[in-house]
Structures are given as structure tokens and as C-alpha cells.
Amino acid sequence: MAVFSSAVLRSVLNLMPTQGSRSSCSLRWLRRFSAGPGPEPRSVRALLSGESDRYGGVTVRHLPGQISESTFSSMLRDSLSQWRSEGRIAVWLYVPLAQCRLAEAAAVHGFTFHHALGDTAVLSLWMGSGESRLPGYATHQVGVAGAVVNESSGKVLVVQDKNKTVNAWKFPGGLSNPGENIGATAVREVFEETGVRSDFRSLLSIRQQHNHPGAFGMSDMYLICRLSPLTHDISFCTQECLRCEWLDLVDLAKTKDTTPVTSRIAKLLLYGLEKGFDSIDLSMEEVPAVYTGLFYQIYHRKLPVEHK
Amino acid sequence: MAVFSSAVLRSVLNLMPTQGSRSSCSLRWLRRFSAGPGPEPRSVRALLSGESDRYGGVTVRHLPGQISESTFSSMLRDSLSQWRSEGRIAVWLYVPLAQCRLAEAAAVHGFTFHHALGDTAVLSLWMGSGESRLPGYATHQVGVAGAVVNESSGKVLVVQDKNKTVNAWKFPGGLSNPGENIGATAVREVFEETGVRSDFRSLLSIRQQHNHPGAFGMSDMYLICRLSPLTHDISFCTQECLRCEWLDLVDLAKTKDTTPVTSRIAKLLLYGLEKGFDSIDLSMEEVPAVYTGLFYQIYHRKLPVEHK
Numbered sequence: 001m002a003v004f005s006s007a008v009l010r011s012v013l014n015l016m017p018t019q020g021s022r023s024s025c026s027l028r029w030l031r032r033f034s035a036g037p038g039p040e041p042r043s044v045r046a047l048l049s050g051e052s053d054r055y056g057g058v059t060v061r062h063l064p065g066q067i068s069e070s071t072f073s074s075m076l077r078d079s080l081s082q083w084r085s086e087g088r089i090a091v092w093l094y095v096p097l098a099q100c101r102l103a104e105a106a107a108v109h110g111f112t113f114h115h116a117l118g119d120t121a122v123l124s125l126w127m128g129s130g131e132s133r134l135p136g137y138a139t140h141q142v143g144v145a146g147a148v149v150n151e152s153s154g155k156v157l158v159v160q161d162k163n164k165t166v167n168a169w170k171f172p173g174g175l176s177n178p179g180e181n182i183g184a185t186a187v188r189e190v191f192e193e194t195g196v197r198s199d200f201r202s203l204l205s206i207r208q209q210h211n212h213p214g215a216f217g218m219s220d221m222y223l224i225c226r227l228s229p230l231t232h233d234i235s236f237c238t239q240e241c242l243r244c245e246w247l248d249l250v251d252l253a254k255t256k257d258t259t260p261v262t263s264r265i266a267k268l269l270l271y272g273l274e275k276g277f278d279s280i281d282l283s284m285e286e287v288p289a290v291y292t293g294l295f296y297q298i299y300h301r302k303l304p305v306e307h308k
Numbered sequence: 309m310a311v312f313s314s315a316v317l318r319s320v321l322n323l324m325p326t327q328g329s330r331s332s333c334s335l336r337w338l339r340r341f342s343a344g345p346g347p348e349p350r351s352v353r354a355l356l357s358g359e360s361d362r363y364g365g366v367t368v369r370h371l372p373g374q375i376s377e378s379t380f381s382s383m384l385r386d387s388l389s390q391w392r393s394e395g396r397i398a399v400w401l402y403v404p405l406a407q408c409r410l411a412e413a414a415a416v417h418g419f420t421f422h423h424a425l426g427d428t429a430v431l432s433l434w435m436g437s438g439e440s441r442l443p444g445y446a447t448h449q450v451g452v453a454g455a456v457v458n459e460s461s462g463k464v465l466v467v468q469d470k471n472k473t474v475n476a477w478k479f480p481g482g483l484s485n486p487g488e489n490i491g492a493t494a495v496r497e498v499f500e501e502t503g504v505r506s507d508f509r510s511l512l513s514i515r516q517q518h519n520h521p522g523a524f525g526m527s528d529m530y531l532i533c534r535l536s537p538l539t540h541d542i543s544f545c546t547q548e549c550l551r552c553e554w555l556d557l558v559d560l561a562k563t564k565d566t567t568p569v570t571s572r573i574a575k576l577l578l579y580g581l582e583k584g585f586d587s588i589d590l591s592m593e594e595v596p597a598v599y600t601g602l603f604y605q606i607y608h609r610k611l612p613v614e615h616k
Binding site: 098101107113116117118119135136137138141168182203205211214221265267270279282287289292296297298301308 | 405406407408409411412415420421422423424425426427428429430443444445446447448449450474476483484485486487489490511512513514515516517518519521522523524526527529567568569572573575576578579587588590595596597598600602604605606607608609611612615616
């Protein structure tokens, strides 16, 4: 338990940055009086301020500014003790990059990195019984490819990557930007790599791969969409592509100069050209979310109107 | 430029932990002689050791142990200067949690968090021209639900979540574990929540949602699978579920006590019961990956054998 004289308390209070209605560290003082006759020095514990959630967790979003590691470590220790006594089972600690040394102190108390991005790291600590039930962070990068099919010519737009060791024909594509919808990624990547403008038509296929090279040990979800061309002239990006062409789907389905996925999708597209794309498409709809009022996109086989 | 006397150099060399064939910091000495007559003190620059990649980046996987922030800052500054002169466009810095203070020093040189997990944070710095072309980290968590359909009775296994404000019927499901395949998640989650054992049959639908609540500002990919039951007795997990039942698909498709997604999938399943599940399924196949020899799973509409 950290013990402070009133002089120290006043100087700590003066050091605390305040941010309008949110103070970096609202100190909740627990006053304890020692037993015995006559006035005794008060002992107080400085605790971190955290928001509780309905899952039994507590989140500390703002750390005290200008605080030494040892003082922070004491505060954290006392806070953990308090939260444990309240039955809390998880603690989340938001640590700014500029105060990263405090993460070292947190590690001594059992915290580990949960995730980090930009100028903030989030550390977590499981205090419940048994195996940790903390929710994980994002595990997949999402890549989207666009198969731009010219239905009248039976050709599809393909590229050869510049930066790969094997020169294989593939559909243009790339990683989704944060917050970007699948179809938008496909249309954007096709345009950036080939100069061709296109419209989203359907989702064709998903490929899931774990320990994906270049995914920092995480997994990859690769979605292939069918697009229809709005323009046809190619002006490809020489930084990413070696070549770019409109290739006959029949040739793409046969050639060895491609990847297994691309070859498979070429065959799927040929089947679609033959039987109608309805036979291979997953159509997209926007639906409002229950809690947030935001919209999300859902993909599945087309349901006839009377069945919706 | 950091200048070291030979005595300091020897003591620094003694401090460097070595790990077999990989030293934490293999110092590459650049000897410069000042102009002028007679012997002059040598000036050397201590640089961090990094692995170069074909995209113009350099990765520092091991930091010197027992190093002060200021010494590290000087080394980093000199290393950046060297890498810039070599035309490198990106630097990746692996920082152990126990040495997190060094991340503060890196931040002064422009580094930010790229990602972090467990006891390691990775910081990145874009040194190329224009907007950063650094690849991002994982952006999606993946949740999978399993719709266990009893084809003979026309019923489907549903649960009511314990921890939500709205008590809605939903398919059992949850987040994929790292490295876990979609079908495996569905089967596992169904068993954990309901006690029912099942087999994967197909992928039915994907829902993408950004700024997903509980996803730490990231996105959510929610995949719904069709499973067939191997057992029927319910023994549900009271920690996660309030109720669990075999519900008539017709009733699930009509009720207001469910989510829009679940209602939609119930209608899709009714259509499948009527026309055959081939009309709604995306079947799964395992395909070998090009570069790694690992396998991945690909989902799309079933292709007749002669079209493969």
C-alpha cells in the first residue's frame, strides 16, 4: 500500500493533467484509520480509474501523466488488489507509445500485449479462474480480388505480379483498407492495378489460409468477386504489375501459368457463362445492424423474392 | 554520430548477449579517419543489425540487451541514416515488452505501433516517398455460427445469449481460435454451447461489419455454416446461454424474437429444404498453397466434376 503525506498528495494532485470532464487519473482515496487512541496519520491508497463492463472487466483508458514507474507500479498493484476484491476478472490497460515504459511495470504484474496500433498499445490481464476467456483481437487480414468478366468476348482481366518469384496470371486484387467493404476493395484494386473501371456484381469464392506469408503470423481471408467492366482500356501500374491483359477464360482455365485458385475460378466463371451467372453468384444485400444502427453487407445465394 | 573509445567498445561487446549464430546486435563498425597528419582517434558508428527483404524493408528482430535509451536512440538514429543512404523504404522494429522503454526512443524517430501480441510489439517506420505503402496488420475478427438442421424434422438448433440485452434466438457460434478453420469453429462452438455433436456440410453466408462492437475498433467477418447433427440431446452451457432448443425453421423464419441475419438464414434454409441444399450451399475443398506447401480451404458453388 502506497502511503502519502498530505504535502505529497497536494503535489501529486497538482501534477495530474485534467482533460475537461475526464481526468487522466481520478484518484479515489480510501481513508483508513489505524486502531488506537488519539489522532493517527491517515493512510490512503491511490487507485487507477477504470470503466467497468458487464463482462466483469475493467478498462483503464487514461494513465496518470508525469508519473514514475515505481509510483505507477504501486498504484497498479493496489488497483488490482481492489478490483480482485470486487470480483473483477479482467483488466485492460491503454498505454500511449510516449509512456511505454509504464508497460514494463504492468508486465511485472502479469499484463501482456493484447494489441497495438499507431500511438496506443492495449495490455490485458486475466484475473478469472481457469483458462483466459478474454476475447482475442483481429486474426485475419482480408484480401479481395476482382474477376472482371467481359461476357460478350468471354475474356477476363488478369495481371502478372511484379514482386513475386513465380510469374503467374492472377486476378487483380489486394488487401482491404480498414473499414472498406469487399466490393469496394475489388473495384478499387482493379482500377489501381489496371486502369479499368468496373462494377461489383457478386461474391464468387472465399479462401482461408493460416500462417499466411506476409501476414505477420496471422491468417488470410481471400475473397474473389465477379465484376463487370465499365471501361476496357488498360493502363496498368508498373510498380505492382509486370503484365496485364484481357485473357480468354478458356485459356486461363487451361494454362499452367497461373495459381490453383485462379484456375479454379476461371472454370467456375466458364460454368457461369454457360449456365448463367446465377448458378455461381452470391449476391450482396445491405442490412441494418441490431445494436448500432450501422449497416452491414450480407452475402448468400439469391433468394427469390417470395421466399424473403 | 555516437563516438566510442576502445575501452567502451570492449565493454559494450561484453554486454551483448549472443544467441548461437544470431547475435542480438552484431555491430558493424564503420571506421573513419579524420583528415590531417599523424594518428587520430578512430570514430565508429554502432548500427543495429537488420534483415533486408525484397520490398525495400529492413527488420530488426533483436535489440541489444542492457542498453540505455539514449545509447539505443543514437544507434537507431545512425542506423536509420545508413538505411536511408542504402535506399531502404521501411523499417520494422521488434520490441520485447520487457524493453518497452526503447519503443519510446523509437517513437522520437517517427516509429509507431504496427501491432503487438503477448510479449512483443512491432513498430514500423515508412521512409519511402509519398503515402505509406506498408502492409497493414489483421483487420478482421472471424466469427462462425453453425445452423444444425435436422432435415427429417425441419428443425434447427438455436440458442438465446445470456449476456446480451435483447433475448433473441440465434445460431450457436463464436470467434474462431487463431489458426482454426471455419468449419471446425462452427462444430466446436455448437458443441460447447449446446452439447450437440455435428458435422460440417457447407458455408451458407458471410456478413461483414465494420466498427463491430467488441472488436476493438476493427471489423468482423461472420460466417454461417450448415451442419448436420450427429447427436440430438441438448446440454447447454449456462455461462453463455439462457435457453437452447430445436426450433421449427418455419417458426424461426416468422418470429420477431430473432436477429435479421438469423431470420434471413432461416428463410434460406427453408428454401434449401424445399429445393435441395445444393441450391444454397457453398461447398468446401482443400487445395495446396503455391509457396508454402500448406493447405487452404476454398469455398464456392459446387462445380460438376466435368467442369473442374
